[in-house]
Amino acid sequence: MRIALLQYPIAWADKATNLRLTEERIAALAGKADVAVLPEMFATGFCTDHPELAENMDGEIVTTLQRLADQYEIAIVGSFICLPITNSLSGRPIGGTPSNSQTKLVNRGFMVVSHGEVQIQDKRHLYAHGGEDKFFEQASERNTFEYKGVKIQLLVCYDLRFPVWARNRSGYDYDILLVVANWPDIRIQYWDALIAARATENQCYIAAVNCVGDDGMGLHYNGHSVAYNTRLEDMAGFADNEEGTRIVDFDIPALHHFREVLPLWKDRDNFEIIV
Numbered sequence: 234m235r236i237a238l239l240q241y242p243i244a245w246a247d248k249a250t251n252l253r254l255t256e257e258r259i260a261a262l263a264g265k266a267d268v269a270v271l272p273e274m275f276a277t278g279f280c281t282d283h284p285e286l287a288e289n290m291d292g293e294i295v296t297t298l299q300r301l302a303d304q305y306e307i308a309i310v311g312s313f314i315c316l317p318i319t320n321s322l323s324g325r326p327i328g329g330t331p332s333n334s335q336t337k338l339v340n341r342g343f344m345v346v347s348h349g350e351v352q353i354q355d356k357r358h359l360y361a362h363g364g365e366d367k368f369f370e371q372a373s374e375r376n377t378f379e380y381k382g383v384k385i386q387l388l389v390c391y392d393l394r395f396p397v398w399a400r401n402r403s404g405y406d407y408d409i410l411l412v413v414a415n416w417p418d419i420r421i422q423y424w425d426a427l428i429a430a431r432a433t434e435n436q437c438y439i440a441a442v443n444c445v446g447d448d449g450m451g452l453h454y455n456g457h458s459v460a461y462n463t464r465l466e467d468m469a470g471f472a473d474n475e476e477g478t479r480i481v482d483f484d485i486p487a488l489h490h491f492r493e494v495l496p497l498w499k500d501r502d503n504f505e506i507i508v
Contacts, residue, residue, distance in 0.1 A: 234267050234268065234380075234381065234383050234409065234482070234483050234485060235265065235266045235267045235268070235480055235481070235482050235483075236266065236267070236268050236270060236409070236411075236440045236460065236480070236481050236482075236483060237262050237265070237266035237268065237269045237270065237478055237479070237480045238270050238440055238442050238458045238460060238469050238471075238478065238479045238480075238481070239258055239269060239270060239271055239272070239442060239478050240272070240442060240443065240444065240445055240456045240458040240471055240475065240476060240477060240478070240479075241254070241258070241272070241444065241445060241446075241476045241477075242444060242445050242446025242447075242454075242476065243272060243274070243275060243277070243278040243415075243444050243446065243448070244278070245277075245278045245280070245448055245449035246277055246278060246280050246283055246286060246449060247277075248276050248277055248286060248293070248294070251275060251276045251277065252276055252293065252294070252297050255271065255275060255276070255297075255298075255301075256297070256301060258478065259301045259305055259307065259309065260301075260305065261478070262305065262307060262478070262480075263305040263306075263307070264305075264306075265480055266307060266480050267307065267308065267380070267381060268307065268308045268309075268310060268344075268380065268385075268411075269307055269308070269309050269310065270310045270311070270411055270413060270440055270442045271309065271310065271311035271413060271442065272311065272413055272414060272415060272442055272443060272444040273311070273312045273340070273389055273390045273413040273414045273415045273444075274311075274312055274313060274314060274340070274415060275311045275312070275313070275413075275444075276294050276313055277313070277314060278415065278448050278449065279363070279415040279448060279450075280314070280449070281363060281364050281365045281367075281368050281369070282364060282367075282368060283314075284314075284338060284368065286314050287314040287315060287316045287338050288313065288314070288315065288316060289315065289316045290315070290351070294313045295313075295343070295345065295351065298311075298343075298345040299345055299351070302345045302346060302347045302348075303347050303348055305347075306347045307347060308344055308345065308346045308347060308380050309344070309345045310342075310343065310344045310345075310387060310411055310413065311342070311343065311413050312340055312341055312342040312343065312356065312389050312413050313340075313341055313343070314338055314339075314340065314341075315338060315339040315340075315341035315355075316338065316339075317336060317337055317338060317339065317370070337368060337369055337370040338368050338369050338370070339355050339356075339369060339370055340355065340356035340359075340365070340369050340389055341353055341355050341356075342354040342355060342356060342387045342388075342389045342413060344378050344380065344385070344387065346380060352376065352378045353376065354372065354375070354376045354378075354386075354387040354388075354389070355370075355371070355372035355389075356369070356371065356372060356389035356390070356391070356392060357371050357372040357375070357389075357392050357395070357398050358371065358391045358392050358394065358395050358398065359371050359391070360390070360391045365391075375398065375506075377406050377407050383408050383409060383485055384405075384406065384407040384408050384409070385407055385408070385409045385410075385411060386399070386406065386407040386409070386410050386411070386437075387411050387412075387413070388410065388411070388412045388413075388431075389412075389413055389414075390412070390413065390414040390415060390416060392412075393412055393414070393424070393427045393428065393431065393441070394423070394427060396430070396431065396434060397504065397506065398506070399431050399435065400434070400435065400501075400504075401435040401436065401437060401498065402501075404498055405436070405437075405492060405498060407435075407437060408437060408438065408483075408485055408488055408489075409437060409438045409439070409440065409483060410431060410432065410435060410437050410438070410439040410440075411439075411440050411441075411442075412428065412431075412439065412440070412441035412442065413442055414441065414442065414443045414444075415443070415444055415448070415454065416443045416454065416457075417452040417453060417454055418452075418453050418454060418455040419452075419453075421455060421457050424441075424443065424457055425457060425459075428441045428459055428461065429461065429465055432461045432465060433465065436463070436488075436491070436492055436495070436497055436498070437488070438460070438461065438462060438463070438483040438488060439459070439460070439461045440458075440459075440460040440469075440481065440483075441458060441459055441460075442458045443456050443457055443458050444456070445474050445475065445476055446476075455473050455474045456471050456473065456474060456475060457471065457473070458471050458479075459471070460479070460481040460483075462483070463487070463488060463491045468481040469481055
């Protein structure tokens with residue numbers, strides 16, 4: 234499966250500019266990738282205290298991505314600020330269990346599929362240090378996507394720090410772990426370590442996309458987007474602070490063979506997430 238990692242600056246709270254540039258970037262991928270992975274809150278930046286930027290599932294963000302997915306025959310992954318109790322979507326089914334807040338926003342991770350359903354995974358772990366918990370509700374369930382016969386799990390930024398939420402269970406729940414993030418450079422060493430850890434413990438491919446540039450809060454982002462194979466070799470090769478796109482090809486049969494040769498899941502600890 235060909236995964237495109239899009240690492241770029243996000244215009245702070247400027248939805249129109251971000252959607253225009255996203256369209257240009259997706260158009261450039263036509264026929265080259267199966268899935269395009271955008272940074273977290275790609276249309277606005279990490280604007281936790283800007284409720285006016287929130288949309289429902291019928292808003293401009295999702296409908297724009299639907300049009301691009303259909304036009305260029307590609308699945309698009311990212312997240313956006315979603316209004317509470319907005320789980321309907323005109324003309325398309327929704328895959329996954331949404332949050333059900335009456336009052337709070339949701340950091341909604343998604344996969345928009347060409348001529349298919351929009352699959353969702355709301356962010357589970359809210360970054361209290363950045364005030365995210367004041368405005369957003371956490372996910373109550375983990376949803377695994379399936380696209381072109383490949384099982385995919387999505388984590389939204391801070392979720393990466395929590396191995397229980399990301400754990401491959403019941404044999405193998407997923408083959409590819411996708412991470413969308415706004416992860417500042419002052420904590421980038423943890424990003425690097427956590428991505429490698431999640432790939433190792435779950436015996437999966439991982440493609441993790443961060444942004445670059447500066448945001449409206451004075452934080453700098455230096456990227457470090459990566460795509461690890463089963464040998465923890467980075468297939469993307471982004472330079473520090475580089476703006477650009479990389480396309481990697483994850484060999485799913487090779488992954489399954491690797492797991493058969495080294496079936497670590499049989500030695501796992503069994504657990505259940507209660508809440």
